[in-house]
Amino acid sequence: MNIDHIKKEFPIFDEKIQNNDLVYLDSANSSQKPKIVVDRINEFYTKQFSNVGRSVHYLAVAATNLYENTRTSMQRYINAKDKNEIVFTKGATEALNLVANTLGQNYLKEGDEVLITELEHHSNYVPWHFLRKSKNIKINFAEINEVGEVTLEEIEKKITPKTKIISITHLSNVTGAILPVKEITDMAHSKGIIVVVDGCQGAPHLKLDMQDLDCDFYAISCHKMYGPTGLGVLYGKKKWLEELPPYQGGGGMINEVKKDRITYGDLPNKYEAGTMATAQVIAFDQSIKFLESIGIENIMKHEAELIEYGQELLQKNNSVKLLGNPKNKGGVLSFILEGVHPHDIATILDEDGVAIRAGHHCCQILHDKLDIPASARASVGVYNTKEDLDQLNDSINNCKKIFNLK
Amino acid sequence: MNLKELYQEIILEHGKNPRNLRKTENFNKDAKGNNPLCGDNVHVYLKLNGQKIVEDISFEGSGCAISMASASIMTDLIKGKNEHEAKEIVEDFLGMIKENPELKSENLKEDEKTKLMCLSGVKQYPMRVKCATLSWHTLVSAFDNKREEIKTEN
Numbered sequence: 001m002n003i004d005h006i007k008k009e010f011p012i013f014d015e016k017i018q019n020n021d022l023v024y025l026d027s028a029n030s031s032q033k034p035k036i037v038v039d040r041i042n043e044f045y046t047k048q049f050s051n052v053g054r055s056v057h058y059l060a061v062a063a064t065n066l067y068e069n070t071r072t073s074m075q076r077y078i079n080a081k082d083k084n085e086i087v088f089t090k091g092a093t094e095a096l097n098l099v100a101n102t103l104g105q106n107y108l109k110e111g112d113e114v115l116i117t118e119l120e121h122h123s124n125y126v127p128w129h130f131l132r133k134s135k136n137i138k139i140n141f142a143e144i145n146e147v148g149e150v151t152l153e154e155i156e157k158k159i160t161p162k163t164k165i166i167s168i169t170h171l172s173n174v175t176g177a178i179l180p181v182k183e184i185t186d187m188a189h190s191k192g193i194i195v196v197v198d199g200c201q202g203a204p205h206l207k208l209d210m211q212d213l214d215c216d217f218y219a220i221s222c223h224k225m226y227g228p229t230g231l232g233v234l235y236g237k238k239k240w241l242e243e244l245p246p247y248q249g250g251g252g253m254i255n256e257v258k259k260d261r262i263t264y265g266d267l268p269n270k271y272e273a274g275t276m277a278t279a280q281v282i283a284f285d286q287s288i289k290f291l292e293s294i295g296i297e298n299i300m301k302h303e304a305e306l307i308e309y310g311q312e313l314l315q316k317n318n319s320v321k322l323l324g325n326p327k328n329k330g331g332v333l334s335f336i337l338e339g340v341h342p343h344d345i346a347t348i349l350d351e352d353g354v355a356i357r358a359g360h361h362c363c364q365i366l367h368d369k370l371d372i373p374a375s376a377r378a379s380v381g382v383y384n385t386k387e388d389l390d391q392l393n394d395s396i397n398n399c400k401k402i403f404n405l406k
Numbered sequence: 407m408n409l410k411e412l413y414q415e416i417i418l419e420h421g422k423n424p425r426n427l428r429k430t431e432n433f434n435k436d437a438k439g440n441n442p443l444c445g446d447n448v449h450v451y452l453k454l455n456g457q458k459i460v461e462d463i464s465f466e467g468s469g470c471a472i473s474m475a476s477a478s479i480m481t482d483l484i485k486g487k488n489e490h491e492a493k494e495i496v497e498d499f500l501g502m503i504k505e506n507p508e509l510k511s512e513n514l515k516e517d518e519k520t521k522l523m524c525l526s527g528v529k530q531y532p533m534r535v536k537c538a539t540l541s542w543h544t545l546v547s548a549f550d551n552k553r554e555e556i557k558t559e560n
């Protein structure tokens with residue numbers, strides 16, 4: 001795996017950002033895009049554009065085929081059993097809202113419980129909170145341990161006879177903890193509990209195999225997988241997607257519409273109401289091919305080395321305190337600097353071209369638990385190098401200098 | 407852009423040792439503000455006397471060096487001013503942070519203006535403007551006894 005070559009595939013790294021080379025350490029927020037993805041959007045709009053699934057003219061049929069090709073690629077990429085288990089959404093947020101909303105309509109009853117964790121992103125909490133308001137369900141939280149992970153034992157401990165759904169992140173976007181999703185799913189299924197996974201951070205960093213993982217739903221954000229914004233994927237087991245009601249109503253998702261009755265379309269149309277993010281879906285096929293051409297095993301190895309290197313570097317830097325030290329960790333290095341607020345860190349790092357994120361990263365529950373208002377987060381992707389992390393460390397030292405820290 | 411302009415000594419000093427970071431006893435006006443994007447929050451307390459003069463002003467909260475320094479400097483300047491003067495100073499400050507090259511208020515002495523101008527480096531950092539303005543918006547809200555929390559998004 002040659003990082004120089006990989007980096008060259010991303011045009012943004014040819015740009016000077018305020019006169020600096022870009023050290024992009026914000027991929028957990030959104031990854032940069034390879035040229036093939038950007039070009040594909042342009043090519044589709046300039047040479048092949050049509051809406052999909054409606055008209056019978058040549059362009060419409062060709063565009064529909066391209067659109068469906070991405071579904072097939074995604075099925076292959078995550079090893080889903082059936083192509084129709086792949087639903088396109090506007091993002092992981094919409095995917096999780098779809099799951100919570102439809103399970104709320106048909107499956108959950110007053111008093112039922114949903115178990116989530118303290119690691120969850122707001123998009124895997126707020127949709128369940130809606131049901132807490134509308135359906136009077138209860139939400140329980142599995143707690144993190146001292147290294148910032150949620151264990152199988154902790155999940156099991158929080159299950160009650162009323163637990164109907166477990167909804168958990170695959171990889172924490174703050175502590176980097178990788179949850180034992182397969183084991184949790186096995187245990188949950190033995191008790192008849194549905195498992196929903198927020199796979200936003202899992203999908204770009206881990207090998208995915210839906211048939212092996214066996215979870216019932218898996219939400220993916222394409223813009224974190226070197227793909228376009230405005231696009232997500234919901235994987236759902238066929239039996240659930242067939243059984244649950246539609247999420248949004250409109251064109252494309254219907255079978256027959258009469259004044260007194262409406263029947264809905266089959267999968268996957270049932271969940272893809274209205275004109276979809278056509279160009280993004282078609283371009284996303286190139287992101288999948290990009291990931292496949294490098295190989296997820298190689299990406300995992302490269303990123304594991306980066307995280308280990310970065311972790312050691314930051315641990316040696318006094319005043320830096322890393323958030324969480326899970327045994328299984330991927331993708332992110334979150335930290336605080338004693339005496340400097342994360343926003344000040346981010347502004348000072350930015351001056352050196354180092355792009356990180358500061359804030360609560362949509363995880364306020366977790367930050368409350370850690371008793372800090374915010375943190376700084378450096379996150380990696382295929383294009384990052386150890387030199388990027390050296391620069392991160394140097395820029396952190398510059399922060400310390402400005403703030404007169406030792 | 408210039409980090410030295412943003413993080414001037416006086417800002418770092420106020421950020422580290424904010425003045426009036428406490429809760430006024432017997433306050434008669436207060437308001438909360440928060441910055442949902444970054445989790446900064448501030449609670450401003452006012453004690454006005456019969457003539458609507460600020461007898462005491464204080465704040466509680468947490469945030470970056472810019473927001474703490476801004477709240478600290480604000481509370482120092484506002485103490486002793488009446489409501490009308492205070493609001494005029496807020497207007498002037500917000501105008502300066504947005505676009506005006508300097509402060510115009512007749513309610514500020516020259517050395518007070520100099521102190522406040524230390525925050526002008528923020529202008530070059532659009533993402534940080536709300537850090538500097540949160541406590542000021544919250545102050546107005548406290549005067550007006552608004553019950554709603556100030557959010558910098560609005």
Ligand SMILES: Cc1ncc(COP(=O)(O)O)c(C=O)c1O
Nearest residue numbers: 091092093121123173198200221
């Ligand atoms: C763990 C996690 N869940 C959910 C989301 C939301 O994803 P999207 O931006 O695709 O809606 C994100 C991204 O910010 C995330 O990191």
